Amino acid sequence: MTIRRIRLGTRGSRLALWQTAWVEAALWAHFPECEIEQVVIRVESDRQPEAPITAMASRGVFTRDIEVALIDGRIDAAVHSLKDLPSEDTPGHSVVATSPREDPRDALLTVDGARLHDLPRAAVVGTSSLRRAALIREARPDLRVLPIRGNIDTRIRKLRAGEYGAIVMAAAALNRLHESIPAQLLSVDSWVPAVAQGIIGVQARSDDAAVVAMLVAISNEEAMLCASVERSFLRSLGGGCSVPVGGYAELQNGVVQLTGFVGSPDGRRTLRLGEQVPVASASTLGPKVARALTRQGADAILDELRIAVPILRGE
Numbered sequence: 001m002t003i004r005r006i007r008l009g010t011r012g013s014r015l016a017l018w019q020t021a022w023v024e025a026a027l028w029a030h031f032p033e034c035e036i037e038q039v040v041i042r043v044e045s046d047r048q049p050e051a052p053i054t055a056m057a058s059r060g061v062f063t064r065d066i067e068v069a070l071i072d073g074r075i076d077a078a079v080h081s082l083k084d085l086p087s088e089d090t091p092g093h094s095v096v097a098t099s100p101r102e103d104p105r106d107a108l109l110t111v112d113g114a115r116l117h118d119l120p121r122a123a124v125v126g127t128s129s130l131r132r133a134a135l136i137r138e139a140r141p142d143l144r145v146l147p148i149r150g151n152i153d154t155r156i157r158k159l160r161a162g163e164y165g166a167i168v169m170a171a172a173a174l175n176r177l178h179e180s181i182p183a184q185l186l187s188v189d190s191w192v193p194a195v196a197q198g199i200i201g202v203q204a205r206s207d208d209a210a211v212v213a214m215l216v217a218i219s220n221e222e223a224m225l226c227a228s229v230e231r232s233f234l235r236s237l238g239g240g241c242s243v244p245v246g247g248y249a250e251l252q253n254g255v256v257q258l259t260g261f262v263g264s265p266d267g268r269r270t271l272r273l274g275e276q277v278p279v280a281s282a283s284t285l286g287p288k289v290a291r292a293l294t295r296q297g298a299d300a301i302l303d304e305l306r307i308a309v310p311i312l313r314g315e
Contacts, residue, residue: 003210005035009066009075012040013151018176019200020079022099026218034214039075041066067093070203076211082201082227083170083194087235092205096212097219098227099200102172104193104248106132106186109159109174110166113182119143123165126155130244130265130305132168135191137267156181172198192246192261192272195230199223222251225282229258232286237262237293243302249285256282260289262298265305271296 006027010020017038024036043065062084070078070093082098089095108116108125116139119125125136126148133145148155148164152173159167159181170193171185202219204211226249233247246261255276263270273292277285290298 003034003076003214005037006077006211006214007037007039007075009039009041009069009078011043011062011066015081015152015173015177016079019081019099022200023077023079023097023202023218026099027214030217031214039069041069041075067203070205076204076208077215078203080201080203082196082199085196085201085203087195087231087239092207093203094206095201095227096204097202097215098223100220101223101226102175102198103185104198105171105188106135106168106191106193106197107171107174107183108166108168108186109156109181109183111160111182114166115184116140116166116186119165124163126158126164126167127169129168129194130242131192131194131246131261131263133265134244134263134267134270135186135246135261136168137265138263138270139267141267152177152179170194170197188248188259192259193248195234195245195247196227197248199227201227225249225251225256225279229256229282229286232283233258233260233290234286236287236290237298237302239302243305245302247286247289251279254279256285258285258289260293262293262301264301269297269301271298271301 008020008023010016020038027034027036044061063080066078067090069075121142122144124144124146126146127133128147128149136143136145148158148167155167158164174183202215204215229249230247234245237245239245244263244265247258249256249258256279257274257276259274261272271293273289275285275289
């Protein structure tokens with residue numbers, strides 16, 4: 001059964017609205033008679049625009065308020081950057097659709113086109129991601145890594161104003177917003193991206209069969225498979241979207257390969273591991289890589305962080 005009206009919950013940033021417009025267009029292509037309404041919701045990270053993410057009190061700082069609106073029935077579906085969504089599904093709703101994956105890589109932005117190895121000693125690099133901090137310091141322990149908050153426009157403005165010598169952000173966001181700024185795209189082989197980076201995820205209530213059916217119709221199967229593998233890896237490690245963990249899955253010729261990364265934010269301890277399985281066994285791959293990294297010491301790295309950082313303890 002096709003419904004006549006669907007309310008899409010979203011953040012109000014330019015990127016979030018672009019992502020919601022993509023979902024709208026995909027739905028209209030399949031269901032041209034459907035009326036679609038955007039419902040903009042302010043989330044915790046919007047209410048505390050300058051606070052470091054790790055200083056906030058709860059997981060899901062980019063997504064929780066939208067999920068609450070979904071549970072309460074104020075919206076029919078929730079649109080997210082899937083990398084921002086905690087890996088544990090909340091009972092009663094789940095991710096039922098994904099976009100095709102955009103470029104999964106991180107991008108190093110500078111005003112003059114300098115690459116990571118070109119940056120002067122002690123240059124300031126902006127990121128609020130513990131994973132990116134670990135990777136930067138692993139590659140260049142001489143650099144200064146400082147937090148940076150704000151939407152994409154704000155962060156680029158801070159870079160151009162000279163507050164930072166470089167910043168790191170998702171290439172997918174730059175591509176979607178057609179930002180023109182010098183960027184070094186960082187290889188997924190050494191610079192493992194965040195879990196589900198470059199994928200739009202859409203949640204619906206499990207008991208709303210009509211909405212679920214409509215969203216499943218627009219979902220990209222390969223992106224959904226890869227995101228599921230990556231999110232199961234993160235879930236098996238007991239991590240959320242704020243931990244220094246990366247995971248990247250690829251599907252080729254009936255085989256799924258997953259590369260997992262765990263690192264300490266100071267960059268002194270980093271672990272990488274890749275495994276592959278036939279697509280029929282894809283559900284086993286995330287836990288398999290998580291167990292292997294745990295044997296190498298990933299749990300010790302993450303346990304130290306959980307002691308120090310409230311958001312990583314789920315508080």
